[in-house]
Amino acid sequence: MNADELSLEGLVAVAMSGGVDSAVAAALLVRQGVPTVGVTLRIWPSRRPADPGERFDSCCSPAAVDDARAAAAALGIRHYVLNYEAEFDREVVGYFTAAYLAGETPNPCVPCNARLKFGSLLERARGWGAARVATGHYARIGRDPVSGRHLLRRGADPRKDQSYFLYGLSQAQLGAALFPVGHLRKEETRRIAAELGLGVAGKADSQEVCFAPRDYRPYLRERAGEGIAPGIIRDSAGTVRGEHRGLALYTVGQRRGLGLGNPRPLYVIDLDPATNEVVVGEDRDLWTREVRVEALNWIAIPFLEAPRRVLAKIRYAQAAAAATVAPAAAGAVALTFEAPQRAVAPGQAAVFYDAADPDLVVGGGTIRRRAPADGAPGREGA
Amino acid sequence: MKVYLDHNATTPLAADVLAAMQPYLTERFGNPSSLHAWGQEARQALEGARTAVARALGSRDKDTLVFTGSGTEADNLALVGVAQAQQARGRHLIVSAVEHHAVLNTAAFLGRQGFEVTRIGVDAEGLLDPEAVRRAIRPDTILVSLMHGNNETGVLFPVAAAGRICRERRVTFHCDAVQSFGKVPLDVEALQVDLLSVSAHKIHGPKGVGGLYIRRGTRMVPLLHGGAQERSRRAGTENVAGAVGLAAATTLMLRDQTAAAKRVADLRDRLEHGLLAAAPGAVRNGHPGERLPHTCNLSFPGLEAESLILALDLQGIAVSSGAACSSGALEPSHVLEAMGLSRDRAASAIRFSLGRGSTAEEIDRVLEVLPPLVARMRRIHAGGPPGRGAP
Numbered sequence: 001m002n003a004d005e006l007s008l009e010g011l012v013a014v015a016m017s018g019g020v021d022s023a024v025a026a027a028l029l030v031r032q033g034v035p036t037v038g039v040t041l042r043i044w045p046s047r048r049p050a051d052p053g054e055r056f057d058s059c060c061s062p063a064a065v066d067d068a069r070a071a072a073a074a075l076g077i078r079h080y081v082l083n084y085e086a087e088f089d090r091e092v093v094g095y096f097t098a099a100y101l102a103g104e105t106p107n108p109c110v111p112c113n114a115r116l117k118f119g120s121l122l123e124r125a126r127g128w129g130a131a132r133v134a135t136g137h138y139a140r141i142g143r144d145p146v147s148g149r150h151l152l153r154r155g156a157d158p159r160k161d162q163s164y165f166l167y168g169l170s171q172a173q174l175g176a177a178l179f180p181v182g183h184l185r186k187e188e189t190r191r192i193a194a195e196l197g198l199g200v201a202g203k204a205d206s207q208e209v210c211f212a213p214r215d216y217r218p219y220l221r222e223r224a225g226e227g228i229a230p231g232i233i234r235d236s237a238g239t240v241r242g243e244h245r246g247l248a249l250y251t252v253g254q255r256r257g258l259g260l261g262n263p264r265p266l267y268v269i270d271l272d273p274a275t276n277e278v279v280v281g282e283d284r285d286l287w288t289r290e291v292r293v294e295a296l297n298w299i300a301i302p303f304l305e306a307p308r309r310v311l312a313k314i315r316y317a318q319a320a321a322a323a324t325v326a327p328a329a330a331g332a333v334a335l336t337f338e339a340p341q342r343a344v345a346p347g348q349a350a351v352f353y354d355a356a357d358p359d360l361v362v363g364g365g366t367i368r369r370r371a372p373a374d375g376a377p378g379r380e381g382a
Numbered sequence: 383m384k385v386y387l388d389h390n391a392t393t394p395l396a397a398d399v400l401a402a403m404q405p406y407l408t409e410r411f412g413n414p415s416s417l418h419a420w421g422q423e424a425r426q427a428l429e430g431a432r433t434a435v436a437r438a439l440g441s442r443d444k445d446t447l448v449f450t451g452s453g454t455e456a457d458n459l460a461l462v463g464v465a466q467a468q469q470a471r472g473r474h475l476i477v478s479a480v481e482h483h484a485v486l487n488t489a490a491f492l493g494r495q496g497f498e499v500t501r502i503g504v505d506a507e508g509l510l511d512p513e514a515v516r517r518a519i520r521p522d523t524i525l526v527s528l529m530h531g532n533n534e535t536g537v538l539f540p541v542a543a544a545g546r547i548c549r550e551r552r553v554t555f556h557c558d559a560v561q562s563f564g565k566v567p568l569d570v571e572a573l574q575v576d577l578l579s580v581s582a583h584k585i586h587g588p589k590g591v592g593g594l595y596i597r598r599g600t601r602m603v604p605l606l607h608g609g610a611q612e613r614s615r616r617a618g619t620e621n622v623a624g625a626v627g628l629a630a631a632t633t634l635m636l637r638d639q640t641a642a643a644k645r646v647a648d649l650r651d652r653l654e655h656g657l658l659a660a661a662p663g664a665v666r667n668g669h670p671g672e673r674l675p676h677t678c679n680l681s682f683p684g685l686e687a688e689s690l691i692l693a694l695d696l697q698g699i700a701v702s703s704g705a706a707c708s709s710g711a712l713e714p715s716h717v718l719e720a721m722g723l724s725r726d727r728a729a730s731a732i733r734f735s736l737g738r739g740s741t742a743e744e745i746d747r748v749l750e751v752l753p754p755l756v757a758r759m760r761r762i763h764a765g766g767p768p769g770r771g772a773p
Contacts, residue, residue: 011696037696042711080692083711124686127759128693 011035012178013125014134015117016071016079018064020200021136021181023071024189027196028180029134030075037130038072038079040065041121043088043211071198082124084116091115093211093223100220100248101227103271103369104347107165107316108211113137114168114297122176134178138186139163140359141177144300150174152299152361154353157185164316167351167364168297217249224248231276233258236269236285244278247271253286253343267343270369287340292370293325293350294332298363300354304333310352310362312337314344320353325362333365384698385744389584389737390533390561390677391702395627396586396738402630403588406623414620415611424622431622431629438632439578439595440569448594448612449625453560453581454484455605456594457527459616460556460577461488463602464525465497468554472522473497476515476553478529478539479720480504485527485558486716507669508537508721516547525554530573531562534704534717534733535668536677538562545574554600560584560592564635565674566643576600582624586738587631591624635738646736647675653734653745654678660753662760667718667731676736681727685759688712690732690752693759697751702733 014026016038029036044061065081072079092112099106122133138155139162150171154161169177181189193201221228228246235241242260244250250257254268258280267286270279291314298304304327311320312335323337335350344367351364386394406427412420414428429444436447450456465475477489479501489499502514515526526548528539541557548555556577559568564585570578578595582588596602596615608617635642657680658664667679682690687703691712694701704715718728734748 078696080695081711082688082692083713085711123762124689126762127686127689128696 010132011037011130012132012134013121013130014038014077015121015136016040016068017136018061018067018071018200018203019136019205020193020198020203021138021189023068023075023136023198023200024184024192024196025134025136025178025180026071026077027075027192027198029178030077036075036077036134038068038075038077039121039125040068040079040081041084041088041116042081043084043092045085045089067200067203071200074196074198082121084121087116087120088112088211091119097220097224097227097248099347100216101224101273102347103247103273105251105345106347107349109165110168110349113166114170114173118169118173118177122173132176132178134180136181137162137166137179138182138184139166139179140182141174141179142360147302149300149302153182154359154361155179155182155184160186163361164313164349164351164364167299167349167361169299170297171299174299220248221246229276231278233260233278233280235266236279236281241266241280247273247276247278250278252345271346272369286343288344289337289340290370291335291337291341291344291350292328292332292368293335293365294368296331296333296363296365300360300362304363308362309355311355311358312353313349313351314341314367315348320351320358322355323352325352332368383743383747384700385747386700387734387736387740387744387748388700388702389740390733390735392583392589393586393737394739395588396631396634398634399587399627399630403623403627406626410622412622414622415609424620428620428622428625431625434629435580435593435632436595438564438568438636439580440571441595443598445613446570446595446597448596448615449620449628450592450594450616451590451621453482453558453579453584453592456560456579456581456592457482457484457556457558458488459594459602459605460579461485461492461525461527462605464554464556464577464600465492465495466603467601468524469497472520472524474500474520474523476500476502476518476523476526478502478504478510478527480508480532480534480717481527481529482533482558482560485529489527504537504720506722507672508532508535508667508717509669509672510539510544512540512543512547515544516551519547519551519553523551523553525556527556527558529561530557530559530568531566531674531677532668532717533561534677534715534731535679535721536561536673536675536735537668538672538674541573541575548576549574561677562674564632565639565646565676567639570595570597580628582628582631585631585635588624588627591621591628593628642738643675646738646740649740649742649745650676650678650734650736652742653736653748654680656745656749657752660749661756662753664756665727667721667723667727676740678734678736679731680734681723681731682756683726683730684763685730685756687730687732689759690730690755693755694752697755699748699751702735703731 012034016022069079092108095111096106096108138160140153142151154163190201228248230245232240233242233244250268252268260266264282266280269281269285307324307326312323313320325333325335328334346367346369348367350367352362354360354362410423412424414425432447433444436444493499500518504510530541531538545555554576557575558579560581563580576597581592604615606617665681704713
């Protein structure tokens with residue numbers, strides 16, 4: 001496709017991160033003759049002098065822009081770099097920081113997808129004539145033949161499936177989304193990239209959060225400063241066991257860095273933002289079958305009317321397990337696993353897959369801390 | 383039809399300029415500092431170019447003109463050169479808040495070296511009050527730097543009035559005339575400047591060459607040290623072809639400057655009036671009268687400049703906005719911010735800048751494409767975002 005003559009009918013904007021998946025996604029569209037434009041979101045601050053210590057060396061960094069640009073050029077499509085600094089800071093980094101300060105473990109990829117890539121990027125792209133946004137996510141779109149609802153399914157490669165991070169997309173967003181590599185396995189994606197001579201074929205996959213270092217704590221301290229206040233560590237009986245350096249620096253299930261002597265290992269079992277306390281317990285206290293989920297987004301169904309059997313994931317790197325979701329007060333759901341789950345972390349996403357059709361995303365939401373009145377964590381089904 | 387309306391960013395190289403440069407890129411390759419015939423030939427061309435550019439600035443003394451690698455380098459040389467040379471006298475510098483980044487960031491750099499920088503503001507139309515300069519000058523002020531024409535809005539500064547004040551107060555006065563040079567008459571005596579920056583690629587000359595006029599007697603130290611080129615003011619083997627290019631471009635621009643300025647202003651006005659009338663909600667930024675003839679800056683409140691620029695690019699029309707960062711993404715404009723424009727107005731501002739080759743057909747093409755684009759974008763935005771999922 002000649003970059004000069006661009007028909008605007010059915011134009012698709014491909015979000016190109018500089019990685020191989022989005023490059024191949026663009027390539028597949030071009031191959032099908034779809035009018036395509038590549039865009040890279042500039043999410044890092046422009047005014048800060050380049051700091052080699054800054055994390056911005058992975059997804060969507062200056063070097064990544066070059067890779068995306070080169071891939072676009074190799075495919076003969078236009079490429080634009082769009083300024084998303086303020087929005088990213090607000091919608092993703094702000095969310096990330098606020099979650100930790102509230103004693104939760106955030107999942108920044110979820111709002112990035114729902115609010116940025118398929119939110120404001122889609123909106124902006126519509127402004128300049130694009131009908132849809134494509135990404136390199138390993139996920140698949142479908143359509144329910146009966147209800148007409150847009151469906152989301154896992155990617156064909158079970159090791160790369162990213163449907164977990166896309167549960168927040170609305171019907172309108174899913175209707176405008178494309179995942180060209182969703183039906184491929186990663187090796188096929190790399191093979192296509194190599195065939196096309198895309199330099200990124202051999203590039204390593206990006207890991208972890210794209211904007212903060214692997215150890216997020218110094219980053220968080222820098223951003224949240226005063227919000228991180230020391231407090232006490234206690235056990236579920238109420239006995240004070242020690243001091244913590246700030247709720248934001250701990251995660252449920254954490255064992256290291258507590259500085260507590262104890263005959264048996266102690267783990268963080270709860271973070272209480274109201275009292276600024278870290279609650280510790282033994283391993284058995286980390287296990288629960290009951291999870292409270294709020295801020296639901298339903299995909300395969302319009303909403304949950306009655307209890308329903310599902311396969312639920314409460315973290316990305318964990319297999320979905322048999323459970324039941326039931327409506328609870330104020331639009332929340334009660335997620336009850338058949339088998340106890342370990343270290344359920346408030347702030348993480350809980351995503352429900354259909355029990356009969358395990359690739360199909362029914363919906364998902366955010367795990368919230370169960371208030372003491374619901375029963376302290378670790379008390380049920382241990 | 384492809385339309386290029388970003389001449390303030392850069393301009394196409396004129397055929398005559400390329401032709402003038404060609405011999406100095408090929409057979410006349412000598413180093414002007416060499417004694418032999420090759421060197422002398424190059425030297426002659428270089429000095430001829432120097433004379434032409436100096437004269438275009440109203441300077442009879444060709445050695446007041448130093449060739450640099452860019453307008454940015456000329457600005458750096460002016461600011462850092464004066465600051466370093468005169469710091470025993472004082473460490474206070476005055477610039478305007480709407481200078482090009484080449485001046486602002488150099489001033490900021492000097493600020494980190496222990497100099498104090500005062501930034502004079504502008505009004506809502508981008509105009510600067512010369513009395514503000516007078517008020518800002520202190521006993522320890524050693525430099526005032528004001529641009530001639532603003533690169534984003536085209537608004538003209540009262541350089542002659544400021545020059546008069548600086549002369550009275552014996553403060554060195556630098557003028558960044560990069561956007562104005564060649565387009566409107568400039569005379570270093572009338573303007574009473576001590577230093578003046580120009581750039582070739584803004585006037586259909588090559589990239590990689592600029593010039594700094596330095597009045598005799600101005601105390602400065604060089605930025606680049608090494609050989610004695612440019613009378614020891616800027617070391618490095620001279621870019622003869624570039625200098626010849628700058629001179630050729632200058633000659634071209636001066637050929638029928640008044641008529642050309644009128645022609646371009648008429649086209650600019652046609653574009654501006656047409657867009658203000660046809661695009662719902664469009665407003666002009668910058669004083670309508672006191673500005674360069676080829677620049678037009680309009681805001682489309684409620685829309686994003688980035689989206690407009692992209693949409694126009696997809697239709698083959700090139701415009702710009704604010705400044706670009708190194709990745710190519712747009713940055714908000716410090717000029718519009720200094721004018722006190724609202725965030726929405728600043729975020730929706732588009733700069734259209736015409737050049738020698740701009741035609742009525744091109745203007746009409748923009749008038750055909752942009753208003754419906756604006757209308758469509760407004761409709762889409764009025765419809766709201768595509769529906770949010772869970773937070």
